Amino acid sequence: MSSTTGWILLTNDDGIEAPGFRLLVQALNSAGHNLVAFAPHANNSAAGMRINLGTPMELRQRQDLIEQWGLDPSLGETKLFELEGTPCDTMIVALDGGLEHAVPGIRPRLVVSGVNLGPNMSQDSYHSGTMGAAREAGLYGMPAIASSFTSFDPEGMEVSIQATVELIEVALGVLPIEPVNLRRPSVDLSAPHLTRWPVIPEHPAWENDPKAALRTAFRQGELMLNLNVPPGWFGGVSTTRLGMRWYRDAVSFNSIDGDEAATFTIGASSIDHSVVAQSDCDIVEEGKASVSCLPVWPQTHPLALDDRLLTWTLESCEGGYPAWLYD
Numbered sequence: 183m184s185s186t187t188g189w190i191l192l193t194n195d196d197g198i199e200a201p202g203f204r205l206l207v208q209a210l211n212s213a214g215h216n217l218v219a220f221a222p223h224a225n226n227s228a229a230g231m232r233i234n235l236g237t238p239m240e241l242r243q244r245q246d247l248i249e250q251w252g253l254d255p256s257l258g259e260t261k262l263f264e265l266e267g268t269p270c271d272t273m274i275v276a277l278d279g280g281l282e283h284a285v286p287g288i289r290p291r292l293v294v295s296g297v298n299l300g301p302n303m304s305q306d307s308y309h310s311g312t313m314g315a316a317r318e319a320g321l322y323g324m325p326a327i328a329s330s331f332t333s334f335d336p337e338g339m340e341v342s343i344q345a346t347v348e349l350i351e352v353a354l355g356v357l358p359i360e361p362v363n364l365r366r367p368s369v370d371l372s373a374p375h376l377t378r379w380p381v382i383p384e385h386p387a388w389e390n391d392p393k394a395a396l397r398t399a400f401r402q403g404e405l406m407l408n409l410n411v412p413p414g415w416f417g418g419v420s421t422t423r424l425g426m427r428w429y430r431d432a433v434s435f436n437s438i439d440g441d442e443a444a445t446f447t448i449g450a451s452s453i454d455h456s457v458v459a460q461s462d463c464d465i466v467e468e469g470k471a472s473v474s475c476l477p478v479w480p481q482t483h484p485l486a487l488d489d490r491l492l493t494w495t496l497e498s499c500e501g502g503y504p505a506w507l508y509d
Contacts, residue, residue: 187258188359190350191276191290191319192219195226195269195298195311198244198262201336202297205343206329207260208251213347216259218288219244220276223264227300229311231270231318239267241280261285269295269315277322277365289360293319294350296329296409297342303332303410303462304427304455307476313408320403320478323363327353329409332466342411345419345471349409352507356397363402369485375399377486392494396475396506404487405495407504408474410466418470419502421495425461428454460496475504 190210194203198221210217223242244262247253253260263284265272273293281288298312307313316328327349331342374387375395388395399405430453435446455463462472475495477487497505 186359187214187216188291189216189218189288191281191293191324192217193221193269193272193276193293193295193315195222195229195295195315197222197225198247198264200225200299202299202331202339202342204247204251205339206294206297206346207262208253209343209347210350211253211258211260213351214257218261218263218281218285218290220263220265220272220280222269222272223266226268226311227298228309229268229270229314230309231314232268233270233274234267239265239271239275241265241275241284243284261288269311270318273315273318273322277319277324289364290324291357291359291361292350292353293324293326294329294346295319295326297339297346298328298330299336299339300330300334301332301410301466302328302330302408303466303472304425306427307408307424316406316408317478320406323366323403324361325353325357325400325403325406327407327409330411331413332410333413335413338413341413341415345411345415346409349407349473349503352503353400353407356507356509357401366403371484373398373402375404375487375491376484377488379482379486386488386490388488388491392491393506395491396494396504397509399487399491400506404478404485406476406478408462408472408476410462410472412466412469412471414469415471416469418468420460420465420470420472421498421502421504422460422462422465422472422474423458423496424474424476425458425463426456427463428456430454470502473503
């Protein structure tokens with residue numbers, strides 16, 4: 183089966199036994215996919231792209247979960263591992279030798295991080311461990327999807343699993359069975375989708391086929407997908423950009439008695455956002471699933487996407503998914 187359908191590499195930031203991760207593994211197994219997971223042992227929410235430098239991290243096989251979760255080996259192979267590390271640690275370990283050590287011969291065609299309990303929109307992109315893991319995979323040349331359920335209550339989370347599986351199926355339609363750029367064996371700075379900054383040519387190299395350029399960017403890890411699914415999702419999907427979202431009264435603290443130090447706790451008591459056309463925040467408020475196409479590398483990096491090419495990521499097909507996902 184693996185030779186004809188390939189493998190999906192899974193991770194998350196809520197821990198390997200989190201409900202969203204279990205539900206996603208079960209759904210992808212039912213759909214017949216071969217899965218290999220390198221997931222954190224414990225909850226690492228809001229870890230961003232934190233990594234453990236110089237700290238030994240234990241990797242443990244968790245095949246006991248196959249029976250606990252009722253997975254069917256006849257539908258697809260499943261190999262589960264937990265790492266005593268962060269979401270980014272799991273991707274670095276997996277893609278920089280851990281996979282070959284633990285399960286020789288498996289080269290995943292796609293990385294999926296999630297499904298996270300809680301939204302990852304707007305400035306969450308800087309703090310999210312879920313998105314951090316997907317971005318780390320992109321740095322290693324892998325196409326990647328981050329997925330989140332926008333409620334902190336797991337009730338009804340199944341809709342986010344359905345939306346995630348649907349997006350995975352769409353993404354697999356433009357991906358080869360094995361990755362084309364894992365660990366970046368070569369770097370072509372003349373690729374049409376890459377920035378030419380500080381030079382801004384009048385006619386960009388991708389001008390004649392922007393959709394093909396975006397597909398190449400996704401396949402090579404320069405572009406990632408970020409999915410957010412609201413509770414009660416009814417099937418609508420929209421291609422979006424990051425919105426403007428604000429955490430209000432985010433810090434609480436106790437009173438100071440004498441010489442005691444104050445204790446501060448970060449956790450927003452309210453969230454609102456400013457309206458932005460075609461933004462993830464606004465689309466989710468409408469009850470639709472948001473699919474944002476995000477550059478992996480920061481601006482001014484040689485592997486950053488051309489800014490003008492990014493405008494084409496907002497073009498959607500009839501079903502609401504990014505148009506470039508279809509040949």
